[in-house]
Amino acid sequence: MTPSTPAPERTGEHSALSCGRTLSFSRETRADFDRLLGRYPTKQSALLPTLWLAQREWGWISREAVDYVATLLDLAPAFVWGVVTFYTMYNRAPVGKHLIQVCTSISCHLNGAEEVFHECKKRLGGLKSGEVSPDGKFTVIEVECLAQCDKAPAVMVNDDDYFVITKDKLDAFLGSLK
């Protein structure tokens, strides 16, 4: 392929949800992406960080995001989707404004985390795990060890860490999320 030939648009069969529109990075994100490429000996190595950029830009990884990232990195969309589904932190559907991630691994379990997880969903109107609340504000999921075992039960909301979220503190904690 000569340099003047535009790269073929990469789309293909995979089961990612569609967001219903064509996507491309904003100018700032594109600049971040270009900087990424210089940090690795292969283009493919930039896949995880590029998916992070995509999630930062659009909030979740849609079919169109997968196809776009695949085109950027000269990868097959099915391969990109395979990587997306391997890792738990790439959202494969839209999530609420506050993505509440409750750790229920062993040290948190010993401190009542499972009850906190279930109460949390109950107090948000009987949300199911992974579901977005009708007002679009909350999604609650269960996650594995957050390396905050000394501050159990540990919770992450989006990128932020919250400590010792016991059942009694749950109302105050949820109230703090506007």
Add this chain to the structure above:
Amino acid sequence: MSGLAPIEPVLLARRGKPNSASLGTYLADGGYASWKKVLGGVKSAEWTPAKLTDVVKASGLRGRGGAGFPCGLKWTFVPSKEKRGDKPVYLLCNADESEPGTFKDRLLIENDPHQILEGMMLASFALEVKHAYIYIRGEMVHGAEILNAAVKEAHEKGLLGTDVLGSGVDLTITVHRGAGAYICGEETALIESLEGKRGHPRIKPPFPAVSGAWGCPTVVNNVETLCCVKHIVDRGAEWFKGVGRNEKNTGPKLYCVSGHVEKPGVYEAPIGIPWEQLLAMAGGIRGGRKLKAVIPGGSSAPMLTAAEIAGVPMDFDGLVAAKSMFGSAGIIVMDETADIPKAVTNIAKFYAHESCGQCTPCREGTPWLHKMLKRVVNGEGKKSDLDLLLQISNQMGNGMTICVFADAAIAPVISGITKFREEFEAYIAKSNHPDFALAAPEDLTNKVADRTASWRA
């Protein structure tokens, strides 16, 4: 049992100081002195990669990530320049701390990132690395920001880059964020993930030291290990060897204590302190209750009863002698109120969720263990379930899979059921499962099970 004299914190010396993550305070506390010392001795050949490697070898430092492999020895596995030709060598700092019960690396990253960078710089010098990577777990978003800021500061101050401090040494460090996968803490899975793939562990050999990231010689070292390297170059191998229980277990160590203790947290102590001394540091058992069980090395380590852990030196060899393992020093304490079957079920859920899916015994076995355990604790167990759980476990571990994940997954199940069988049986006695009394299946025990018998309690 005799205790070890406590030490002034070394790895955690700067914890809690204002702006401890900034370059300014790190330099004010004497930081980067070793990096400058080594670079200053390059031209006179006072410092060579071989010499630095020898210092680390002489210190007896064993990897702090879990396996306890001698760090200096690992470095010597990288082929010589003649053998590797034009291939670059890569250093990867393993900051994918995900083992349940482990939270020491997070503390180092958030409080003292320059300590890690200096360790990486020194290790990179020893290994002739020009580009090193920090693979940090996706969940540590702020940790990655802190590390990125520290790398930027170090570049601006000329401590990283080309021809660092006029020594002719080039070094770049890149922070790479994972995206949520426990298995990426396994070094070959980490490499796959860095290369932009699913984190599937590789078959070894070849070992990463020969063919790792992008097919090049690669050394993967844990965060705490690299911090130790910095202090070894600061204070000398003899100092490091003088801290700890014996010559095979040397240096200061970070212990993560969580669960039912008064003061959960990270404690720095000479490696090999007896269990009781460590428990006292963590304030003893919560509410003055009695100890029931301890998982001494992250959730992958077989659990020990209160009697078994009494007097055990908390280090690599001490815990192997107690038929468990030291792992990542994630010490999970369970008091008399702990429900062991429920705890084991919880750990089984973790492994079922985190299996990478590459090898059949692990991919299929881990969810089976979890399903059966769930059935038991939900009051629907069958009489034969406990033996079946042990049989399945015995067919998953000890070399049946590419990596040791399956061995980690079965350790809590086997140790939990063999040591606290009556608690499981109590659940089963209340069962209302229609097939409750069906006989256990024919003994599935085979050669695999015989092989595992040696380490079963």
